[in-house]
Amino acid sequence: MNENTSGPPPTGTDLPPGPTRRVALVTGGNRGIGAQIAHQLATHGMTVLVGSRDPAHGAGAVADLRAAGADAHPLVLDVTDPATIDNAAAEIRAGYGRLDVLVNNAGIAGRLDSQAPGLADMDTVRATFETNVFGVIGVTEAMLPLLQRSAGARVVNISSDVGSLGQTTDPDHYMSKIPAGLAYGPSKTALNAVTVQYAKELGPDGILVNAAAPGACDTDFTRGSGLAAPRTAAQGAAVAVRLADLPADGATGGFFGEDGPVRW
Template structure:
């Protein structure tokens, strides 16, 4: 039997940099074969090579969440090479409103909304739906949706919330929708060995988070990696930050 089929296989989307890159590193350090998903072949290959030079089993796979053809090609490759997928981390995401001047809900363009949802929500749903048959073949499938506390309607309604005045309609609502997908998919899979959860990494020093953020990528990756490697009695259908529950 192919030795690769005996190991756990993980796919992390949007993993050529930032949190996705660090999630890939931390999973690989646990002896997991990691498929580092990226839409840019050069950047993805360079990222995977860098982790390989650390002695980690990380391999680039072309994966564009907005291009169904690349998702299906990736699924075919995984089926042929590994026969299953144990872990899917839906990390790819954008924030087109981040910056000094955030458009108000009454001014944000429909184009910004559509572009944001295309990657943050529809892309994650497409990747999960296409790869789910492979995850069902795992003895302990794990799906982690990288969300944000800005997707919490409860927190957005609380004036004491640290980010109460940060209202980015496109980004925030795309993460709210992603959380809804987590709840619904976890319910569908409740009687299986697959666990589905959302993770808030925190405000992390990445291209999106900027150097002003208060967490390192290592700290930001901690909760997603924890959820990706939950034991058989682990939780499903939850929303977590620093391994603690967050309100929807």
């Protein structure tokens, strides 16, 4: 699997030369903001690996991207399944030898009717953290040796404004009006903390790690939640893509939205 082919990645010792394009992996890249991130990264000239739990959904998303001229390839990846994470890392290592951009986009909202303090369902809380926090750590750890082989890797963790303690505790900010919950919001706050720790550790290697707040976008993720979602998925994706394409002297260990830094 190199930039001139559309088939599956090669295996064994007969490997292609290293690709000239930057190689990007987008988890949960088959729909919503993830699909838009994949599309926009491809328009920036990158080879895009579309991570998806469901092979059919991943293949469909890749077909759409290729129809638009993208160099895109499906990758089966469930961020809660260590076996698929390891397999994905092995495929990238065999096909490319490195990873230049990792966008940890896969996430879940959890059951919104079972997150309120006093009524919280612990299975919902655990499942949300399993995907939104532990899944990001698991994928990043597996991909780290590949990122370290890049000349200047970028890691973007898709967070949320609801993960901002500064905004949610500000009585003048609309985020303070969001109903209290013990799963989704806290999981994004934890993800922000994880982002800072990776940034501290990987900065000396030239790897920039940041969290992105796409804003409330009209996707399957927000539909049915009762929350206003005035932004398009493409608008939300642009925040992450900007962070994925930062120059060598770009920011690291930050939390950014469309208008710049977001309060922690």
